[in-house]
Amino acid sequence: MKTKRLDDATAWLLLLPAVALLGLFTHYPAVATLVQSFYSTPKGDRPARYVGLGYYRDMAEDPIFWQALWNNALFALGTIPVSIALALLMAVWVNDRLAGRAFLRMAYFTPTVLPMIAVANIWLFFYTPDYGLLDRLLGVFGRPATNWLGSKETALGCMMVVAVWKEAGFFMIFYLAALQQMSPALAEAASLEGASRWYFFRRVTFPLLMPTTLFVLVNAVINAFRLIDHVVVMTRGGPDNASTLLLFHIYEVAFRFWDTSYGAALTVVLLAILALLALGQYFYLDRKVHYR
Amino acid sequence: MSVAASRMAGERAGIDLWLETAAAWLLAFVWVLPLLYAFWTAFHPPAYSTRFDLFAPLTLENFANAWEAAPFARYFLNTVILVSGILAAQFVLCTLAAYAFARFDFAGRDIVFSLVLVQLMIMPDVLIVENYKTMRALGLVDSIVAIGLPYVASAFGIFLLRQTFKTVPKELEEAARVEGASALQILLRVYVPLAKPTYLAYGLVSVSYHWNNFLWPLIITNSVETRPVTVGLSVFASTDQGIDWSIITAATLLTSGPLLVAFLLFQRQFVQSFMRAGIK
Numbered sequence: 001m002k003t004k005r006l007d008d009a010t011a012w013l014l015l016l017p018a019v020a021l022l023g024l025f026t027h028y029p030a031v032a033t034l035v036q037s038f039y040s041t042p043k044g045d046r047p048a049r050y051v052g053l054g055y056y057r058d059m060a061e062d063p064i065f066w067q068a069l070w071n072n073a074l075f076a077l078g079t080i081p082v083s084i085a086l087a088l089l090m091a092v093w094v095n096d097r098l099a100g101r102a103f104l105r106m107a108y109f110t111p112t113v114l115p116m117i118a119v120a121n122i123w124l125f126f127y128t129p130d131y132g133l134l135d136r137l138l139g140v141f142g143r144p145a146t147n148w149l150g151s152k153e154t155a156l157g158c159m160m161v162v163a164v165w166k167e168a169g170f171f172m173i174f175y176l177a178a179l180q181q182m183s184p185a186l187a188e189a190a191s192l193e194g195a196s197r198w199y200f201f202r203r204v205t206f207p208l209l210m211p212t213t214l215f216v217l218v219n220a221v222i223n224a225f226r227l228i229d230h231v232v233v234m235t236r237g238g239p240d241n242a243s244t245l246l247l248f249h250i251y252e253v254a255f256r257f258w259d260t261s262y263g264a265a266l267t268v269v270l271l272a273i274l275a276l277l278a279l280g281q282y283f284y285l286d287r288k289v290h291y292r
Numbered sequence: 293m294s295v296a297a298s299r300m301a302g303e304r305a306g307i308d309l310w311l312e313t314a315a316a317w318l319l320a321f322v323w324v325l326p327l328l329y330a331f332w333t334a335f336h337p338p339a340y341s342t343r344f345d346l347f348a349p350l351t352l353e354n355f356a357n358a359w360e361a362a363p364f365a366r367y368f369l370n371t372v373i374l375v376s377g378i379l380a381a382q383f384v385l386c387t388l389a390a391y392a393f394a395r396f397d398f399a400g401r402d403i404v405f406s407l408v409l410v411q412l413m414i415m416p417d418v419l420i421v422e423n424y425k426t427m428r429a430l431g432l433v434d435s436i437v438a439i440g441l442p443y444v445a446s447a448f449g450i451f452l453l454r455q456t457f458k459t460v461p462k463e464l465e466e467a468a469r470v471e472g473a474s475a476l477q478i479l480l481r482v483y484v485p486l487a488k489p490t491y492l493a494y495g496l497v498s499v500s501y502h503w504n505n506f507l508w509p510l511i512i513t514n515s516v517e518t519r520p521v522t523v524g525l526s527v528f529a530s531t532d533q534g535i536d537w538s539i540i541t542a543a544t545l546l547t548s549g550p551l552l553v554a555f556l557l558f559q560r561q562f563v564q565s566f567m568r569a570g571i572k
Contacts, residue, residue, distance in 0.1 A: 007396055007397075007398070008396075008398045008399070010392075010396065010475050011392040011396035011398040011401075012392075012398065014388040014389060014391055014392035014396075014475075015388070015389050015392045015393075015404065017384075017385050017388065017389075017445070018385040018386065018388065018389035018408075018445040018450060019389070019404065019408070019445070020445075021385070021441070021442075021444055021445035022407075022408060022411060022445040022447070024426065025416055025419070025423055025426070025441065025442035025445070026410065026411045026414060026416065026419070026442075026445075027407065027410070028422075028426075029419040029421075029422030029423050029426065030410075030414055030419065030422075032422045032425075033419065033421060033422050036421075036422065086319075089319075090319070093312065093316040093319075096312075098309075098312065098313045098316050099313055100317070102559075103320065104316055104317070104320050105559075105563065106556070106559060107320035107321075107323045107324045108319075108320065108323055109555075109559075109562075109563060110323075110324065110327065110552070110555070111323070111327075113500060113548075113551050113552060113555045113562070114504070114548045114551070114552065115503065115504035115506065115521075115522050115525075115547065115548055115551075116504060116506060117504075117506045117522045117525060117526055118522075118525065118544045118545075118547055118548040121525070121529055121540060121541070121544040122326050122327070122329070122330045122541070122544060123326060125329075125330070125333065125537050125540075125541060126326055126329065128537075131537075133325075133326075133329050165323070165326070169323075170566075173563060173566045173567055174567070176563075176567060177567035180567075197308065222413065222415075225418070226415060226417045226418060227417075228507060229506040229507060229522075232506070232507070232510070232526070233526060233529070233530075247417075247418060247507075250418075250420070250421065251420065251507065251511070254420065254421045254424075255420075255424075255511055260421055260425070263421045264421050264422070267418065267419070267420075267421055267422075270418055271414060271418070274413050274414055274418070275413070275414075277413065278410075278413040
C-alpha cells in the first residue's frame with residue numbers, strides 16, 4: 001500500500017509541470033473568456049462592471065460578426081472538400097508507381113513547409129492586377145485586368161485557393177501513410193477478379209480510408225477556424241469585410257479597437273463551434289468509424 | 293479470358309496509366325508554379341520581375357537589399373531561440389507527463405488525460421484575448437518567453453509519446469527496477485532511447501509549426517529584439533509600400549529558406565515524420 005501511494009505521488013510530480021502550464025494557458029483562459037464576456041471592457045478610470053448578455057445582444061446586431069461567420073462557413077465548405085479530394089488523389093498517385101513519384105511528392109508537399117505568411121506574400125504578387133502572373137496568363141486569352149483581392153466577388157475565393165494550395169499536400173501525407181499500411185494482396189486479388197482501378201478504389205480503398213478521412217476532416221475544420229495569417233497579410237478582411245473570418249474579427253476587435261470584452265464574447269462563439277465539433281466527433285463519428 | 297481480350301485490357305490499362313501520369317505531372321506543375329514564379333522574381337533584377345526572358349541576368353542583389361532593409365539577422369536569431377527553446381521544454385514536459393499517463397495507475401488518470409486532450413481542439417491560437425491578459429499580468433508582454441509559453445505543454449506531444457511508451461515491454465522496466473533504478477532513471481535509460489523516432493517526428497512537426505507561427509507572435513511582440521522572422525517579414529512587407537516586389541519576394545524566400553532547404557535535403561525524414569505523427 002505504501003508503494004502504491006509513493007507511485008501516485010511520483011505520477012503527480014511527473015504531471016505537474018505540464019498540467020500546470022496547460023491549465024494556465026488552455027483551461028483557465030477558456031473559462032476566463034466566458035466570464036469576461038459578461039463584464040464590460042475597463043476603460044481608463046471606468047472599471048469593468050457586470051453587463052450580463054449585453055455583448056451578445058451587440059453581437060446579434062453586429063453585421064461584421066454575421067459576415068465573418070458566413071464567410072467562415074463558406075471558407076470551410078469551399079476549401080475542405082476540395083483539399084481532401086486533391087489530397088486523396090495526390091496520395092494515390094504518389095503511392096502508385098507513376099514515373100517521377102519522388103518529384104511529385106516533393107511538389108505536392110512543399111507548400112506545407114512554408115510559413116502561411118510567406119505563402120500569402122507569394123500569392124499576393126500572383127494576384128496583383130495587371131502585373132501578376134494570374135492576370136498575365138488570363139491576358140493571353142484577352143481577359144482584362146482584374147483586381148482579384150480588391151473586389152468583393154473574388155477576394156474570399158482567392159483566399160480559398162491559397163488555403164487549398166497550402167493544405168492539400170499536408171493532408172496527402174495522412175492518406176499516404178494509410179495507403180502504405182494497406183495490404184497489397186487486396187489490389188492483387190481485385191485485379192485477378194478483373195475489377196477496374198476505379199471500381200477497386202470506390203469499393204475497397206475509399207471505405208478502408210474512412211478513419212483517415214475523418215481524422216483529416218476534423219483537422220481541416222479546426223484549421224478553417226484557426227488559421228487567419230493569410231487574411232492579415234492579403235486583405236485585412238476587406239474589401240468591405242468581404243474576406244473577413246471569425247478569428248480575424250476577434251483579432252481586430254480585441255487588438256485594434258482594444259474592446260477585449262467584446263473580443264471575449266466573440267471568442268466564446270468560436271470556442272462553442274470547436275466544442276460542438278469535438279462532441280460531434282466523440283459521440284457520432286467515433287462510433288461509426290471504429291469497425292476495424 | 294481469351295488472349296486477345298486480356299491484351300486489349302492491358303493496352304487500355306497502359307493508356308490509363310499514361311493519362312494518369314500526365315495528370316499527376318500537370319497537377320505537380322500547377323502546384324510548384326507559384327513557387328517557381330517567386331524564385332524567378334527573387335533572382336532577377338526588378339525590370340524582369342514580370343517579364344519572362346530566358347536570358348534575363350541572374351542576381352543576388354534583391355536578397356542583399358532585403359537583408360539590409362530590415363534587421364533580418366536579429367529576427368532569425370529570435371526565431372532560432374524561440375524554436376529551440378520551445379522544443380527543449382516540450383521534450384522535457386511531454387516526456388514526464390507521457391510517462392505518468394503510460395505507466396502509472398493513479399486515481400483520476402483518465403479524467404486528467406481527457407482534460408489534456410482538450411487542447412487538441414482548443415489550441416492557444418484561438419485563446420489570444422485571455423492569454424494576452426495573462427502575459428500582461430505576468431509582465432511578459434514583448435518577450436520571446438511569452439511567444440513560446442502557451443505552447444510548451446503540448447497535448448499532441450504528450451499523446452504521441454504516451455502511445456510510444458505504451459509499446460515498450462513492461463519486462464524491460466521491471467528488469468531495471470530489480471536493479472534498483474528509480475522512476476526517473478528508468479524513464480531516461482529505457483523509455484527515452486526506445487522512443488527516438490517519435491522524438492524526431494514530433495521535433496520536425498514542432499519546429500516547422502513554430503517557425504511558421506504568426507498570429508500570436510504578432511500580437512505579443514512589438515520590438516525588433518523579440519520578433520520572429522514571420523512577424524518581421526510582415527512588418528517589412530507592409531510598412532514600406534514603396535519597396536518593390538523583387539525585394540519582398542526575396543525576403544519571403546529568405547525567411548522560409550532554412551526550412552525549405554532542410555526539407556529538400558531531408559525530404560524522406562520529413563515526410564515519414566509527418567506520417568508517423570499522423571498515424572498515432
